[in-house]
Amino acid sequence: MEAEEQQRVSALERYMTSLAAINPSWGDQDKPEASDSFSERLQLEYCPTKRPEVLRSSGSLFSSPEEQDERRPREVVEIHSSPGFGRYLVASRNIAAGEVVFREAPLVVAPKAGSGASCLACLRSLQGSEWAGCQQCGAPLCGRGCGGDGHSQEECRLLVPLGLKGQPQNTVLIKQLSVLLTPIRTILLMKKAPPVKEVIAALQSHAEERRRLPIGRFVDEHVAKVLRARLGLPVDSDIVQHLCGIFDTNAFEISDGDIRGRALLPGGALMNHSCSPNTQHWYRNGVMTVRAVVDIPEGAPVTNTYTNSLWGTRARAAHLSTSKLFTCECERCLDPTELGSHLSSVLCRGCGGGLMLPPADCRADWECPACGKSVSAGAIETLLRAGGAALGRLPIGDAAAVAAALAHLRRLLGDAHYIVVELKYALVQALMATALEALTEDDLLNVLDLTSDLLRLADLLEPGLSRFRGILLLERCRAAVELLQRRGVADCDTTAAASAGGTQLNSSQSVYSVQNVEDVSRQLEECAFILHYDSRHDDVIEVKQRITSLISF
Numbered sequence: 001m002e003a004e005e006q007q008r009v010s011a012l013e014r015y016m017t018s019l020a021a022i023n024p025s026w027g028d029q030d031k032p033e034a035s036d037s038f039s040e041r042l043q044l045e046y047c048p049t050k051r052p053e054v055l056r057s058s059g060s061l062f063s064s065p066e067e068q069d070e071r072r073p074r075e076v077v078e079i080h081s082s083p084g085f086g087r088y089l090v091a092s093r094n095i096a097a098g099e100v101v102f103r104e105a106p107l108v109v110a111p112k113a114g115s116g117a118s119c120l121a122c123l124r125s126l127q128g129s130e131w132a133g134c135q136q137c138g139a140p141l142c143g144r145g146c147g148g149d150g151h152s153q154e155e156c157r158l159l160v161p162l163g164l165k166g167q168p169q170n171t172v173l174i175k176q177l178s179v180l181l182t183p184i185r186t187i188l189l190m191k192k193a194p195p196v197k198e199v200i201a202a203l204q205s206h207a208e209e210r211r212r213l214p215i216g217r218f219v220d221e222h223v224a225k226v227l228r229a230r231l232g233l234p235v236d237s238d239i240v241q242h243l244c245g246i247f248d249t250n251a252f253e254i255s256d257g258d259i260r261g262r263a264l265l266p267g268g269a270l271m272n273h274s275c276s277p278n279t280q281h282w283y284r285n286g287v288m289t290v291r292a293v294v295d296i297p298e299g300a301p302v303t304n305t306y307t308n309s310l311w312g313t314r315a316r317a318a319h320l321s322t323s324k325l326f327t328c329e330c331e332r333c334l335d336p337t338e339l340g341s342h343l344s345s346v347l348c349r350g351c352g353g354g355l356m357l358p359p360a361d362c363r364a365d366w367e368c369p370a371c372g373k374s375v376s377a378g379a380i381e382t383l384l385r386a387g388g389a390a391l392g393r394l395p396i397g398d399a400a401a402v403a404a405a406l407a408h409l410r411r412l413l414g415d416a417h418y419i420v421v422e423l424k425y426a427l428v429q430a431l432m433a434t435a436l437e438a439l440t441e442d443d444l445l446n447v448l449d450l451t452s453d454l455l456r457l458a459d460l461l462e463p464g465l466s467r468f469r470g471i472l473l474l475e476r477c478r479a480a481v482e483l484l485q486r487r488g489v490a491d492c493d494t495t496a497a498a499s500a501g502g503t504q505l506n507s508s509q510s511v512y513s514v515q516n517v518e519d520v521s522r523q524l525e526e527c528a529f530i531l532h533y534d535s536r537h538d539d540v541i542e543v544k545q546r547i548t549s550l551i552s553f
């Protein structure tokens, strides 16, 4: 490794150690001395979303008692690198499914570029006209007392020439501000904190490639020039290209209630991408928790997904190549059946039974393995575009409209296609967003069918303790408990219910067995464990209380 790259890796290694230093779940025994000023300053002083006491107490906020009791070695991950993948995190010991790999607070947070108005201090989205601009620069703020401290005085002084004062709700200026804010905040932080500068500068930016693309021209025209000419910041174009590239390549989208934005978390950014990742992250109260969703053996890369695992391969590939500038060659991407899920396969309309797999060459005809009929790539593309557009136009909370679209697109694309899968998931959510008493038994049974179908898919594509699985289990248990409550619980034949897949509730049963209740309770336990860091955890507790009261009757 050349000396410069070695230096960058060393900066990132020191940074990873700093996470261990403030991470309460590592246990006091392993905590480095407070004299480690690098780690103390990095995470405790510069974290924009949290004050030290919140970071230090995040263990009690998030960890289950078992986790807090654990005394983990400090180094669970280490940084490796290879020519094809760059730097990436690798497990330095076996990590069990459900374990927290690390926690990290962001170094920079900012609203998402192009989004509507958000409070610059706390990142809450601002609706309607119930907010006023900052008294000095006019930038959007919730108002006094929102508790956020993201809008510093230096930032405020810099933003004055943008002209928001007097017209804080000018949407064009707000859009422009959201584009400028990430480089501004990163520049201000790097000036204030040389150790942070070293870490941020060590991140991947793809700046050279980006310069040749439309995004590079956009950054020159709409970011670098504006920072210099309108805001008077003496920055050259290369630096701005580098910083925007770092953000676009590494930033996480964060959402916690009505807080939304993008955040730079250099530790999390060192996880490479996989289309079937072995970790997931949760962002809550200004801290990101990275957790293993399956067992990760020592020496295996610790991965995260940069895209939506429920999209088909071509959609994921398009997203990764335009936003992250690489081509994923994981097992799933190379397998036209997508690990047997057939997420991109299209039903043959010739025989009505065969599934046509996407050919390796995207211009080639698609062929039905059952009847041999072939369809041109253009015709398939038109079909998928129409399906995608229908999905886009759908009032997604309207269960009847979603059910009708699902029935139609199922006939056109088959049951496994990802557009159909998205509709199945949307239907579960639309039905379960309805007041439970307004749902019919058929609706509830439909939720049970759809969720068992989607849970099988989750096992293939997002295996383990994934958020997708957790949410499906939650909705499934809510529907099951409602049915149990309506029909009553009786100690009847349990053989059907004991079969694989858990709860066997169907329309022919008039009463449900104790076994059913036990199945639902078991699934709720799993769901509570998966959603431990999720805001929906409170809903799990509520369903648990409902089932407890059912049993005690």
Ligand SMILES: C[S@@+](CC[C@H](N)C(=O)[O-])C[C@H]1O[C@@H](n2cnc3c(N)ncnc32)[C@H](O)[C@@H]1O
Pocket: 084, 085, 086, 087, 088, 203, 204, 206, 249, 250, 269, 270, 271, 272, 273, 274, 324, 325, 326, 327, 328, 329
């Ligand atoms: C957030 S960074 C991850 C850390 C990065 N590897 C580094 O060296 O700093 C994202 C970049 O890593 C590379 N990368 C991540 N996952 C990859 C994968 N599965 N295959 C190839 N390159 C990948 C790509 O260059 C991508 O733009």
